[in-house]
Amino acid sequence: MxxxxxxxxxxxxxxxxxxxxxxxxxxxxxxxxxxxxxxxxxxxxxxxxxxxxxxxxxxxxxxxxxxxxxxxxxxxxxxxxxxxxxxxxxxxxxxxxxxxxxxxxxxxxxxxxxxxxxxxxxxxxxxxxxxxxxxxxxxxxxxxxxxxxxxxxxxxxxxxxxxxxxxxxxxxxxxxxxxxxxxxxxxxxxxxxxxxxxxxxxxxxxxxxxxxxxxxxxxLKGLIKVNEKIVIEIPDFPSAIKEQLLQLTGIIDITYDNVFVTLNTEKSKTVFTQVLHILEKNQIAFGNFYTQQPTLNDVFLEITGRELRD
Ligand SMILES: Nc1ncnc2c1ncn2[C@@H]1O[C@H](COP(=O)(O)OP(=O)(O)OP(=O)(O)O)[C@@H](O)[C@H]1O
Ligand SMILES: [Mg+2]
Incomplete structure (x- = not known):
């Protein structure tokens, strides 16, 4: 050493x-x-x-x-x-x-x-x-x-x-x-x-x-629950749909900033198609969507409960 x-x-x-x-x-x-x-x-x-x-x-x-x-x-x-x-x-x-x-x-x-x-x-x-x-x-x-x-x-x-x-x-x-x-x-x-x-x-x-x-x-990224974030642009996101999405296994939580819905997932691959399916079935209009790998900030956030950059 x-x-x-x-x-x-x-x-x-x-x-x-x-x-x-x-x-x-x-x-x-x-x-x-x-x-x-x-x-x-x-x-x-x-x-x-x-x-x-x-x-x-x-x-x-x-x-x-x-x-x-x-x-x-x-x-x-x-x-x-x-x-x-x-x-x-x-x-x-x-x-x-x-x-x-x-x-x-x-x-x-x-x-x-x-x-x-x-x-x-x-x-x-x-x-x-x-x-x-x-x-x-x-x-x-x-x-x-x-x-x-x-x-x-x-x-x-x-x-x-x-x-x-x-x-x-x-x-x-x-x-x-x-x-x-x-x-x-x-x-x-x-x-x-x-x-x-x-x-x-x-x-x-x-x-x-x-x-x-x-x-x-x-x-370090393996230590935390969050696997991947799914981000979807949804201009109008009803809370009933949020509740329905939260029922899917593998979704940890969902946040909405009035433009983008962010879903923290455990196993994104299987969840992604199910999420899109629910949106389509309920005729929810959505724009861009992408997935994001976890960052070290997510690791810090999950362990300490606060952001690395404060
Ligand atoms: N000479 C000192 N006297 C009293 N307190 C100090 C002194 N030097 C540092 N501290 C305090 O000790 C803690 C650790 O400080 P330190 O400078 O090691 O942090 P750091 O991680 O290097 O921060 P930064 O990213 O701002 O450089 C802080 O709360 C700081 O205010
Ligand atoms: Mg320093």
Missing amino acids: IIEINDLVKRYGKLTALNHFNLQVKKGDILGLLGPNGCGKSTAIHCMLSLLTYDKGEVKLFGEHMSPTRYDLKKRIGIVPQEVAVFDELNVIDNIDYYCGLYITDKTTRKQYVSEVINLVGLEDFTTFTPKKLSGGLKRRLNIACGIVHKPELIFLDEPTVAVDPQSRNKILDSIKELNRQGATIVYTTHYMEEVEQLCNNIVIVEKGQVIAEGSKEQ
Whole structure:
């Protein structure tokens, strides 16, 4: 195991930010820590890295006990913090070179690593810019470059795509996949479920400082009752028909927003034709219809009773 966290408890005064938090990350994983604002993602990362003290529990990185003085372990780790942390007075290349120099002393290697990471995050055209001349997305890419330039084996990225344009977002996600292909283990926090679905082989859903579910996206979706949603455009949807549809086995619930009827189903294939049959038999006019696969938001909603994005 690259990361093993056992029973971590972290309190800020009366607030319990991590409440018996457990985590295991294997070599080569891209682990997604998914959860709403304030659920404890950043706190978990800071505790793992000994940047914060904690009240209880144990953190092992690379099989060894992590503590503030384990510089040998820290050297093998890259951190991309949630808040951009670069020097305003240094340009792009000097910022990256500074961070590289913290770990890499050989001049030729250092030069090569700096140039490689600039290509990886796509900052070739901006090397002489100071951070304040960069757009939000480019600044984020610089933040990433600074955190990973020394080619760490384990990389923590804390919400690296918040408020960035789609082009930078795609570039960032591609860079992370490439780092993983080159052998790095990744821990990625976000509250965007689409990103973890696209990027992560293992997903940990965090709520109120606890891990509430874990697995691949398929495994997580397998945990819940909802299988598929059937959405049908029905301008006039009588409640008697709703009652009749609810009688069908496999329908969990039905909602109507005055345009679309949404049916949460357990076994959609058999239900779909029956639903259309009932509508036709009762001469209910309907327009477009489609089915929707469950999302990680459905998983979160079913387990916690609230939306991932609040
Ligand atoms: N230094 C601090 N002092 C007191 N409370 C804190 C401190 N840092 C975080 N908290 C609280 O601890 C909880 C967890 O915060 P944390 O920043 O770890 O969440 P997060 O999941 O990273 O959220 P976000 O998605 O907004 O970054 C929150 O309720 C937050 O308000
Ligand atoms: Mg955070």
